[in-house]
Amino acid sequence: MLRFLRSLYFGRRLFYALFGISILFLISFWIEFLYSITWILTAILGVLLFSDIVALFKGFPISAERYLPEKFSNSDENGVKIKIENKYGFKVYSEVIDEIPVQFQKRDFLRSIELPAHHTVNFEYQLKPLKRGEYIFGNLNIYISSFLKLAKRRFVFNKDQMVKVYPSFIQMKRLDFLALDQKISLHGIKRIRRIGHTMEFEQIKEYVRGDDVRTINWKATAKQGNLMVNQFQDERSQPVYSIIDCGRMMKMPFEGLSLLDYAINSSLAFSNVALKKKDKVGLLSFSNKIDNLQKASSKLSQLNRIMQALYNVNTGFYDSDFSMLYSRVKKHLSHRSLLMIYTNFEHMSGLQRQLPFLKALAKQHLVVVIFFENTEIIKLTNITPANISESAHQTVAEQFSHNKLLMVKELQRHGVQTLLTKPADLSINAINKYLEIKSRGML
Template identity: 45%
Template sequence: MQLQLRNIELESTILPREVKTISYQVRPTSRGVYAFERCHAMVQRLGLFERKFTLNEPLRLACYPSFIQMRKYQLLATTDRLVELGIKRIRKIGATLEFDHIREYVRGDEYRHLNWKATAKHKKLLVNQYQEEKSQPIYALIDTGRVMRMPFNGLTLLDYAINSTLVLANAAILKQDRAGMLTFSKTVSDHIPAEKRNNQMQLISEKLYNVTTDFEESEFGNLYAFCNKHINKRSLLMLYTNFETIDALSRQMAYLRMLAKTHIVVVVVFKNTELIDMAKEEGQRTIDVYNQIIAQKFVYEKHQVIQELHRQGIQTIYTSPENLTINAINKYLEIKARGLL
């Protein structure tokens, strides 16, 4: 899809040796690269004759994903109003802490943090001071295979995954973690190592704005081999994909289990809300009953997929596409609070 204006004419009067700029506005409807090809201009002189000029200066412009959700999260995070966005307040369970320094004991300090060796050496109570562990790697693994082409409210599942990745990466960087991403189908591409530098969000946006899906089945074996080689530190891997059937999951389960041995893997499974609504409808005609039974079968298979992932110890996000971003951030905060990384 390209930006093209074919139904309007732009007219202007230009004096001899005058330079004039004619402006118009267009609104892109999806992310990607938009090409402006050759421009045709008809110049009329004295109302008697006209001449056609063709300007051979094609232009390509990048249209980036929407930053509205990301900016909204950033604003509410700085004003401590994330509950308005649907972000849950999660009580910290245990602690994921790293050593900072040794200091003198003061009343109220936890006894388990007492440093007995330093206490014996200095003949006064000393405790270890800890701080919450930061700079933990957070990766978004985005499936660009055919399962992500499914449309929903004008966007594909891939579009929802990209929007969620931008918000999640920004949230991780705000919490002093390191954000990275990669896309995969037959092979792995668009890899950005997890970092928290100032231009990290710009790098991620540059990689994601022109990502498209293909009609091939994704190779999770290649994904595992790449992660095993390039992601060495234990990381949170947010896997954006969509298993429609238990058979599709079974073909990839071995690779997911191997990933889960060294990383925290969270698999996103999308709800098909149209099928759920169809499964609940009371059929009046025979064809309606058939459609209801088929819809119930697919809904049941989705629940089987979730149960099998849980049985294998792999965390999941079962969500409708429009709620993906909020649920992904909630899962990230939950994992941080539970100290699983």
């Protein structure tokens, strides 16, 4: 009986009908013949309500299932599929309320669907997580009503399903083609001009117009009687590390996503491209201590290990210790490597404190310091000030923006490669920087 009462709900039509009957009872105080008619209408309503409840509560004629992917991709749209099967012998109307994880702060999910007799309906909705971690889905609630819509029956399915949100593997797959083709023509992707060549020999081929005459192989030319040239390819099996700063500066949010999550998504996409280019990839995260160190490897399983490691990377409110980073890199990375350091500097003084350690790293490795443009400040520089207050804000914003450019010049002056980018363009620009370094043979 208690289960029956918990699953029984009443529709709006019943309350509208009861309100109308109460008005008729009120009017019958002055018009007496309406009193009898109102009782007849009340009896009819009671019969209809009873028959509606009996029809809805025969057996268990509704089945439903929520299908979740194995994992969610952070900062991307992820599909959640719902399947509902109607075993009633008549058409019913359903209201689907899915208890979405608390991280989304979404409490207005409702889908109204008509279910024909003995019919199955599938639909899908999208969720965009902005944090990594475990997301718990609650009940899948389905409220069924007949064409009378006087009563509803509640069905509950799929209690407490859990899905993990990983760094953006959807973005990684979307940028996968960059490992195969450097002739990029899509909007938003910077073209890279190949300069020179690397020194890893691939094959000898016949000379065609446009080949570099410096690569002519004179011995092969003498044997074949035709001009022959050496063909080179990008050097492979070079160690490449993504070094992620997990300090307090990476806590800053842009468009709902922290700088740390932008860096993590970029590291995964970048590592995938580097593996496709046959390089060894590794990972290091740090703040006031070394949180994670994955030695560089070119094995296919390395990408999965990096994804698992990135899943657990979190930021705190500590100042990052670049001196400790330098000592750990010097101890564990004996071979010259490409170090893609994801960090952020908002003031020149912050850069000056860490510059000696970056210069020391650059003596042994090829260092690329990646930091971020403040897009909110850039918006202020583009407005037309309407008063003195806005003009003052714009002046300060222009100074902050100019300081970022000075930081780039300062790092380049000391032989450190730099990449200043908007957070949203980070993955594309980081991969392009890597391809540029490969094409120039700088590592």
